[in-house]
Amino acid sequence: MEKTKSKDWYLSSFKAIQESLNGSASLTTNGKSATPFHDIRKQAIARFEKIDFPTTKNEDWKYTNIAPILNYNFTPVAGAEVSAADIEKFLIPNLKTSLIVLLNGNFSPKLSKIHLESNGVRIESFRNLLRIEPDFILEHFAKYAQLENGFVAFNTAFADDGAVIYVPDNTIIDNCIHILNVITAEAENILSQPRNLIVAGRNSKIKIIEGYHSISENVSLTNVVNEIIIGESAEVELYRIQNENLNSFHINRTQAEQKKGSVFTHYSVSLGGRIMRNDTNTVLDDENCTANLYGLYLTEDSQHIDNHTLIDHAKPHCQSNELYKGVLNDNSRGVFNGKVFVRKDAQKTNAYQSNKAILLSNEALVDTKPQLEIYADDVKCSHGAAIGQLDEDALFYLRTRGIGKEEARTVLIRAFANDIFETIENEALHDYLNNLVFAKLK
Amino acid sequence: MLKIKDLFVSVEEKEILKGINLEVNTGEVHAIMGPNGSGKSTLANVIAGRDGYDITKGEIIYEGHNLLEMDPEERAREGVFLAFQYPVEIPGVSNAVFLKTALNEIRKHRGEEELDAVQFLKYMKEKMKLVGIPDSLINRPVNQGFSGGEKKRNEIFQLQVLQPRLAVLDETDSGLDIDALKIVSNGVNSFRDKNNAVIVVTHYQRLLNYIIPDFVHVLVDGRIVKSGGKGLALELEEKGYDWVTNNEAVTA
Incomplete structure (x- = not known):
């Protein structure tokens, strides 16, 4: 049927x-x-x-x-x-x-x-x-x-x-x-x-x-x-x-x-x-609101992850921080679309956005699109995107100290990913998230 | 310990090293001096195993092994160490964790027991004192936010912790003030013994006042044009590199 x-x-x-x-x-x-x-x-x-x-x-x-x-x-x-x-x-x-x-x-x-x-x-x-x-x-x-x-x-x-x-x-x-x-x-x-x-x-x-x-x-x-x-x-x-x-x-x-x-x-x-x-x-x-949006995605096989965010600065003196990071392997694909609206009223807005991804295979792909729409004139807004491979210099440095290639890659990927959790004060939660990442990367 | 025979190296079709011959035995310190662009750093990187260099001719034999066939990590485990001219910052990896991992890889390779956290801490503390590395640098990510001097000191600290057999120091003196230079030199001198060897790559003679070499080689345009004792460094300092290049032209 x-x-x-x-x-x-x-x-x-x-x-x-x-x-x-x-x-x-x-x-x-x-x-x-x-x-x-x-x-x-x-x-x-x-x-x-x-x-x-x-x-x-x-x-x-x-x-x-x-x-x-x-x-x-x-x-x-x-x-x-x-x-x-x-x-x-x-x-x-x-x-x-x-x-x-x-x-x-x-x-x-x-x-x-x-x-x-x-x-x-x-x-x-x-x-x-x-x-x-x-x-x-x-x-x-x-x-x-x-x-x-x-x-x-x-x-x-x-x-x-x-x-x-x-x-x-x-x-x-x-x-x-x-x-x-x-x-x-x-x-x-x-x-x-x-x-x-x-x-x-x-x-x-x-x-x-x-x-x-x-x-x-x-x-x-x-x-x-x-x-x-x-x-x-x-x-x-x-x-x-x-x-x-x-x-x-x-x-x-x-x-x-x-x-x-x-x-x-x-x-x-x-x-x-x-x-x-x-x-x-x-x-x-x-006024005086803060929004912190952090994201981490780790993908393999043909996984597809799409993160859309929208931070709507409707009033003055607010700040937003946004950091999304991804590690993509195999045929997986990531999408990041970060919208930030700064309304006419929202003077003295501070908005910071960053999206970083590491591609571990030639087939992995990321589409990233920062989308800032600013209607106020006295604001500080920034955005950045960096998509790339693992840092070859860092990899070589670790290897010259006796750390094997695979291990060195894992060390660097973990460090890149876990950086997202640096701001988490609760130790149990911090460790739990680190371990989840570790398990996924194995 | 190390024999470099008729080594030719190109980078992107450009010939950098044009027939290097060098023999380093245990207990010796060799200085390789030369002007900018002479190929000093290329030589250091080729010994450590960095990608991107074409070995078009020649060989490097280290302790009877063909070094050029070994991965960088194998070289390190067999005792080759490069102190980087530009140490790499590695965000998110703490200095201490990094060094413990590295040391234990090397110990495993040697058939020695791995150190646990407590044993490692004790061992590391001794070495920290030796090179004047403060606690604050140990728990920071590797080289991240370190000053130029701190980075260089961190390289020598790693040298002390890992205890290689052949240490290659690539422009370790650059960017150091006189106090830092002394500390770094002390670190190297206390490492030296009859079972290991050091190759000091430097542009200036200054470092060689503190790390006294047994041999000095002058590298110009990819070739060792002159070799001698420690006096050669002083002579170079006085007369400049033009002196050897002109000299070479005359004898050629």
Whole structure:
């Protein structure tokens, strides 16, 4: 039988499951045809129907052909059976965390270990909160991540579960919050669409790790949307670690909204996935905000990684630092597109961007495109891109000291990559990331 | 220990070395002097095994092995060391980790036990004192942000840690003030013994006041045009390189 066209497949599955979706289900039985939440989903599916998944004709997807993703009909899987031992290897050694486990995008109460350190903190399942406190979700849901591409619309239409983190004003969370996403071995072609919402109150501080892993080598699609609201003078650190298997597809949209004097620091580490696409966007919506976007990708075989970032300097006296690094082997391909908008209002903006990549084979390829649009006149903006091979002089230097060629190459690649983590103060996290890189390079 | 026989070397079709003959025995220090562009650094790099040099004729025998057939790391493990004219900065690799890796590779090759972190630290501390390397430089990435003098001192520190058999110093004196020159020379002199050998490549005689050579060779336009004892360096300093080049013209 011929495969159903992806768009039609998902449209029909929307029809089939929309009645059963949590949040809406209980209310639809009351005779109301829709809740406000379900209205948003319906708008999203209508939008999806209209725009479909992006193609390379779309400027923002020019270098990333998602056609291979459309060769499969992905299906959500609920109620996966996974033991604590199965996910043990995905935990971060020596790091105290509050653990939220999402299996195929669904919250697992059994595996999650949540510690609420102080009053008013919420670390919850999206589905659960939607049931008990829909107004909280509605206040933020789909307010920040616009439906400008089919994947965001797709996620929004099917939004059902994920993690919600809320930190009240003046609250500092000491433990990292680890949102551990696992694709289980239950079925082939699993679809996971976590929808995460992070709200950091005024003067609050949180560190969040978002890990993505798969148990089997099966093909899967993860399509995640994060909306992050960072209150006045709050600090949010977000570490995204994509380490799913090499047959998986991973699409991410992270949208942050920064209030006055806030700091958003984001580390994106992309290791596993056949096609990976990250859209990391932040709006510096008031004065004295800082955005730090760091990214590292290591690719092999025919992996494809596309990092799109958008830093929107909407107000004056803000700064952004951006550094993305890649190491590409075999036939793999990388794309970096760094947009920086400096609005007319945003005088005294400081924006720094750098993209560096090492190509380990003649077949590997990187497309890099800094895109600065500056409408203010008193700003400091810089960007640079450097794509090249390993430094031959450094290689020779190491070899003249007795270090073998392969070892010397590894030393240099590790040094290049781990440089991204230099600013991470938490030792356990720093070591964990270094070791991930080491394991991938072996 | 080292025999260079009728060595011709070209870089991108341009002949740089035009028939070098040189024999270095254990316990000896040889100085190779010459004006800029005479081929001194080429000779040093060819001994260390850098890519990009075409050996069109001749051979280098080191301890009975054909040196030119060995990879740079094999040469290093067999005891050949080059102190670089321009030491390379290696961001992200700490000096200490780098040296421990290097030393243990060499020890493994010699059939000796590898040093663990504690043993290495103790060993390194002794050598640091000898060359006046402060702790701050040890934990920094290799050569990164080092001053010119610090880089050169770091080369000699590596010489001390790795204890090669044949050390080739390529313009180690360039960019050093007199105090640094003394420190570096002390490092080299305390390394010297009857079982190893040193080749000092330099433009100026100055360094040879501190590292006293047994032999001095003058390299001009890819050929050794004059060899002699340590007195030759002084004579060169006084009369300039023109003196040997003219001299050569007369005898030719």
